[in-house]
Amino acid sequence: MKKIILALALLASNYSFAQTKISGEKALEDLSNNKNIQLLDVRTVKEYETKHLKxxxxxxxxxxxxxxxxxxNLDKNKPLYVYCLGGGRSAAAAxxxxxxxxxxxxxxxxxxxxxxxNLPLVTNEEANKAKGMTIQEYTNILQNNDIVLIDFHxxxxxxxxxxxxxxxxxxxKYDGKVKVVKIDVDQNSQLTKSxxxxxxxxxxxxKKGKKTWSQNNFVKQKTIEKQL
Structure with missing residues (x-):
């Protein structure tokens, strides 16, 4: 019985460990103090070249x-810190x-x-500077339309x-009544940060330039329509 309990405990521990998250602040502290940490960016080459962690x-x-x-080629004897753009790919990779x-x-x-x-990044300033919608363009959309639905994806x-x-x-369905704007975060990094x-x-x-609702994650159509 003790062996079974121990085995279950180890399985639970391994599962929990597989889901380990670490904050950016703690990661930065660890990276500054431990030179043995391996840091892995699992985004595309294009994303990496635009900006990445040192x-x-x-x-x-x-x-x-x-x-x-x-x-x-990575060392299994050294800790491995993983990141992507928003957490989806890094969770799968982890x-x-x-x-x-x-x-x-x-x-x-x-x-x-x-x-x-505002944690430090290595950036390609020229690529970031010319990337995507400006905050002024975003504001103009809000000011020139009565109802606006923004989808960051x-x-x-x-x-x-x-x-x-x-x-x-x-x-x-709401053509002419609701302005729907889809914004790709990879193509609008400066706006996303702002x-x-x-x-x-x-x-x-x-509505009338004022934010009346926000949602993070998937939501059903009926839920969105109630807010319009």
Whole structure:
């Protein structure tokens, strides 16, 4: 019986460990004090080149064949800190890496939350400067339309994909009455940071320029329509 209880405890411990999250602030502190930590960015090469955490190596989670082949070069005897844009890809990668025997810590909220907390980044200033909608353009949309529905999303985000046909249905159903704006966070990094967007999907409803509702995560069409 004791052996069974011990085995169950170990399984629970391993499951819990696979789900380990660490805040950006704590990660930065650890990275500053422990040079043995390996830092892994699992976003695309293009995302990485635009901005990334200092000393991070880049292995694209989307490219599964390359990912599995390349991570074998990482040291299983050293802790591995993982991040992506908002946390979705890093969570999946963390589980995979834990299954492979790595000691993994998933940086909560990814680079979006890291940046919103004004933590240091290595950036390509020119790429960021010319990237996406400006805050003035965003404000103009709000001022020039009575009711606006904003959908902050990304092409790789599963709940965003699930939400996409709902947003499309609403756009058609309320054509001429509601201005529906889809904003890809990867293509609008400066705007995303300015508005404090740290997770996706994020939905905003504005009426007469004033925000009246917000939602983080997937939501049904009826729920959105009640806010319009």
């Amino acid at each position: 000393d991070a190596i880049n292995i694209d989670w989307k490219d599964q064949a390359n990912f599995e082949a390349t991570v074998t 589980k995979k890496l834990t299954d492979l025997g790595y000691t993994v810590f998933d940086i909560d909220g990814g680079i979006m939350k890291w940046e919103s907390n 990304a092409t790789w985000c599963p709940p965003c994909k699930k939400l996409a046909p709902i947003i499309e249905n609403i756009s058609k 508005l404090g967007i740290t997770s996706i999907p994020t939905l905003f409803v504005y």
